[in-house]
Amino acid sequence: MTPAPMGQRSRVLDMTRVTKTFNGDVVALRDMDLSVNSGDFISLLGPSGCGKSTALRLIAGLSNTSAGRITWAGGQSENDLGVVFQEPTLMPWATVAQNVWLPFRLKGQSYASVKDEILEALRLVGLENFLESYPRELSGGMKMRVSIARAMVTKPRLILMDEPFAALDEITRFRLNNDLLTLKARIGCTVIFVTHSVFESVFLSDRIVVMAARPGRVIREVHVDAPYPRSEEFRTSAEYAALCREASDALREAMGEIA
Amino acid sequence: MSIAENQSRISESQPLYDADDLKRLRAARFERFGRWLLPVVVLIAAIWLWDRIVVWNEIPHFILPRPGLVMQTLISDWPMLFSALMITLQITMMALAVAVIGGVGLAVLFTQSRLVEMSFYPYAVIMQVTPVVAIAPLIFIYVDSRTAGLLLCAWLVAFFPVLANTTLGLNSADHNLRDLFRIYGASRWQTLRYLRLPSALPYFLGGLRIAGGLALIGAVVAEYVAGTGGHGSGLAFRILEAGYRLNIPRMFAALILIAVTGVIIFAGLSFLSHMLLRKWHESAVKRET
Secondary structure, three states: OOOOOHHHOOEEEEEEEEEEEEOOOEEEEEEEEEEEEOOOEEEEEOOOOOOHHHHHHHHHOOOOOOEEEEEEOOOOOOOOEEEEOOOOOOOOOOOHHHHHHHHHHOOOOOHHHHHHHHHHHHHHOOOOOOOOOOHHHOOHHHHHHHHHHHHHOOOOOEEEEEOOOOOOOHHHHHHHHHHHHHHHHHHOOOEEEEEOOHHHHHHHOOEEEEEEOOOOEEEEEEEOOOOOOOOHHHHOOHHHHHHHHHHHHHHHHHOOOOO | OOHHHHHHHHHHHOOOOOHHHHHHHHHHHHHHHHHHHHHHHHHHHHHHHHHHHHHHHOOOOOOOOOHHHHHHHHHHOHHHHHHHHHHHHHHHHHHHHHHHHHHHHHHHHHHHOHHHHHHHHHHHHHHHHOOHHHHHHHHHHHOOOHHHHHHHHHHHHHHHHHHHHHHHHHOOOOHHHHHHHHHOOOOHHHHHHHHHHHHHHHHHHHHHHHHHHHHHHHHHHHHHHHHHOOOOOOHHHHHHHHHHOOOHHHHHHHHHHHHHHHHHHHHHHHHHHHHHHOOOOOOOOOOOO
């Protein structure tokens, strides 16, 4: 499924001049504006301490804004969010199927009533044969796939991913990047993706929001107009290299190397 | 035939163990048998040495009986010792059950309300650090029922490890999972049931294993105190009674029963722990290393 042109997509979320301070004086995020449309794949790219994860926590409602506002189009409902953390964050005492069942279970839905959705989510991440496995029996990449399946099983309006592949090896990371785009194409989800990697952000996103630290703020937005689906050919194209260069320059600016 | 082809044929036809594999296999075999065999060898050697010391030094049986005489006494006094064991065991099990209910219940309350934790935790510590032998005489003055007094003493000793470990476990749930539960709008009850309690299970079971032994110790100590007041007919009272009559073999026989009971309680609780954790927890999962 190719995303609709920007103008036709419905609005999901607006962040307006969002500021977050800790202990009254440490400014983690200052005046952040961000509009998220249905089908967007937005990467938040920046050095450590630039407020990327803080922005995700604010959107997730885990933290309150100190100033500004976050507005969900049409109001926020129970099924709005799916989250993938840097670690797979699975319940070690529960099987793969039980882990993916969690969002439904917390809404009081029995396993039998949502079994098809769970199977479909696990099929999409290629783990349909591991329903009864425990997390300890899976590799790091497989655990992360379970985490992704759990985030998308309820078909949320927005999936937040906080450096989900940072702890994985390069080969697994490449593979999961490809798989994530395949998933996005199949279910048409909207994603905000936090990363430190320029290459990953260019490959995955249609918008890269580059952020600087102290105080955390948005300094530039890089648009990646390359159409989806993106394959290995895109990774080796001149267009990809040019976009990586542009994002790298923005990142260097964010780190203060360019005045 | 090339070396590579030759190696390929070997690996297809039979397992190929290198020096490290063989060393590991030997260590695993030694571990498997040694775990059971070595304590048995030590026990047999100790019993033999005990017997020889009595014979060589011609020690009278009312000072130190030979192991054979202790075994004879155990058999001949079995009806009396067994009924005493049952009473001690009954107090131990009841104290353990109340310690589990009270310890887990209070730990859950502590994690649900910081106010409750701040108010009561210091008193739980005070109860733990005050020796039960110092409290027991007072308990038997104020509590009319002998069973209730014994139970209270044993509970006082067994309760704290369950409380402390379970509280620690309930507070050790993965913070990302806690965030995830919040994002999915989980209620307090759901977070407790689906996240905090399973997270606390290994900690609770660790506390339970300690509490099992302590409940027995608490019951025995309480029986000693109650016994001096003329109450009680558990194993500790039988040891006291035998001591007054210089029936040293019976003292040893009762002591052996207490020790064996303690080992059985520990082994039973370890087995329970293994069964509950074997599928997912590092402490119970066998790894090929």
